[in-house]
Amino acid sequence: MKYTVIDLFAGAGGLSLGFKQTNRINIVAAAENNPNARKTYKRNFKEVERLYSDVRTIDYAELKDSVGKVDIVIGGPPCQGFSNANRQHSTIISMNNRLVKEYVRAICELQPKAFVMENVAMLRSQVHRFLIEENDLQDERILKLTLKEDAIELLQKQSCDISLEDLIKLAAADSQYKWAESFYKTINLLYRYRINQPKFNSSLEKHSAKLAFQLKEILGFSEESELTNVLQQYDINMANQLLHYMDCKQDFSETIISIEKAISIQRALMKMDELRDNNIHIFEYRENDEHITAIVKSYAVLDYIKGILEHEPYNYKLSENTLNAINYGAPQRRERFILVGLKDNLNAEYKIPTPQYTEGNYRTVYDAISDIQEITPFTELTADYIELPPHPDATGLEKELRGKLLYNHIATATRETAMARFKALKAGENFHDLDPSLKTTYSNAARTQNTIYMRLKYKEPSGTVVNVRKSMWIHPELDRAISIREAARLQTFPDTFIFEGTKDSQYQQVGNAVPPFLARAIANSIISILDKC
Structure with missing residues (x-):
């Protein structure tokens, strides 16, 4: 049956x-x-x-x-x-x-x-x-569940001192005072580099032409308006400060403070919009000296x-x-x-x-991918496949996964910076084991996860397979990234299972999947x- x-x-x-x-x-x-x-x-x-x-x-x-x-x-x-x-x-x-x-x-x-x-x-x-x-x-079925009161922080007063009454008025004004999405993304990107001035300057330079025009528009609107609310005042201050910084690269800390005040209000309004658009019931708003919160239940x-x-x-x-x-x-x-x-x-x-399988007889990375180590992966998306010669002596996992044709054996091309990191890392090491001179491209290297630039160990199982392209997983013995097919084998997809879509998508599909052996x-x-x- x-x-x-x-x-x-x-x-x-x-x-x-x-x-x-x-x-x-x-x-x-x-x-x-x-x-x-x-x-x-x-x-x-x-x-x-x-x-x-x-x-x-x-x-x-x-x-x-x-x-x-x-x-x-x-x-x-x-x-x-x-x-x-x-x-x-x-x-x-x-x-x-x-x-x-x-x-x-x-x-x-x-x-x-x-x-x-x-x-x-x-x-x-x-x-x-x-x-x-x-x-x-x-x-009634939901109301019988155990409900928990949660306070969603809308705004920290230390970032921007605005009253709850004014914030509610601004939220009710629909989109009149809210930044355009593209402008928000640019300002938010700059704010991300608030502790990394070189990165801030580089990003500012990249967006300078369009950003200068948008900032001058803010100042133009303010000149046309007889009265300005607290949000507009913060926007005006940010616009003046950023234009000044773009001109002379001085007063970096003051510039960051002006951005923080303006973007804090925008984020609060976005959160309030999100709650409203998702029909979330707000039981009340609360305000104290530290923050403004929306009280919900979950x-x-x-x-x-x-x-x-x-x-x-x-x-x-x-x-x-x-x-x-x-x-x-x-x-x-x-x-x-x-x-x-x-x-x-x-x-x-x-x-x-x-x-x-239990401790002592777990299958390993070697069991999954060692038989294709000498096959050079493609670096560009291709529909081509590689013919695998017969391997009559294959046993265990290799026998279960190995096919006649090898599709999706595609890996990320290795650039100079990545190659230097690959060469520096031994099996089992990751980004945190690198010399500081090899970490400079990260804005906050200390917060990098332990799975980034992980070189796998042949004699052990891997950790949880995610999108190994984004994580930059490294082959146990070769100075290159793990291919889509190798990641798929770690997930127990047989070679006969073929992935479609962009290279990024294929890596993501593999990482998101339930291992078929577990599913079976x-x-x-x-x-x-x-x-x-």
Whole structure:
């Protein structure tokens, strides 16, 4: 017997491939918004006739009428959630929040026998939350959840002293006082280099012509207006200060202060717009000597999923697990949160797949990519492939992944600065092990992650594969970047799986994917339960 499956948020198809490798399922539909990932999915899953670009528009009643009962729903909806703990983000709310709710909608409308929701392990924490929206106030299921009060900081008084009353008036004035997006991006870029004057000067020089015109426009508007509000006053001061600095490169600290005051108000207005545009219910605003905040309430993403799906009329028995791909044959340490739901009437308990590999016999980077070390990768995007000679002595992981043709063996061309870093780093070392003279291109080298410029070790599993182009992962023995195909092998994609799209997109698709070997283990554990019911 084969089970019907739909894959929501399919990406390149890591989950789908793992389920397909069981030979026990038919994928009847999938959804993926990214055009390049969708091309990859279409190429590798030609049997899937329905490939949606937007989960929000799927008519599940029509889908059931067309393909029949759906047995299993799988997918990894992205979820940044709301986190007041992370102030590095320029936005408060990720639109990905709604995608988790779209996944829940699919379960509610299709009511499959089982579902698998995959996401990062942190989803279990209370950090990932949804903000109460206006329509949530009418939903008793949500109001019964544990709600937490959160204060969203709109503005720090030390950056810019403006009253709450004035800020609300400015926000109500629609776009009258808000900067154009392109102007904001330029000023924000300059402000990023507030502790790096050479970088500031370089960026200022690059944008000087257009920026000077925009700053003079601000001053022109002020001359036409008889009265100016506090925002305009800060804008005028910034314009004068920046034009003065552009002219004589003096008073850098005063220039930064003027930018900080003006951009702080703009950021506050942007946050207020974002809350309004997303229908977030603001319970109140608060003001003290330190900051102005918007008071909202939130509930944990996982609480929401449980609150909807564990009860009538859906009645799913949920099982939360964090699985590591390394235990299921992947040569990398990659933890993923797996939420499995089984219909209550199945009278079954979910048990995680038994680990096949443990400390001492983990597969390694060597197992995954050593057989193609001597094959020079392309540096430009190409549809060409490389014929691989037969390798009859191949065993283990190499035997499982090696194909006859090598597609996507493409790596980033190595420039002079990167090559100097490559040559300086030994296996297991990263950017922080470099001499300071090789770190000068980074505005704040101390904050660089340990995964940047990481040279892999052949005799160990890799760390979590992300976009290894952006991270500049280095081959264990060669002074070059890891290729797309090598990253795909670390993820356990076989050579027969071909990635489409731009070079950047292919690297990203690989990094975003669920390792197919992990997906296959999960699939087998679900199938074994359904076979008994």
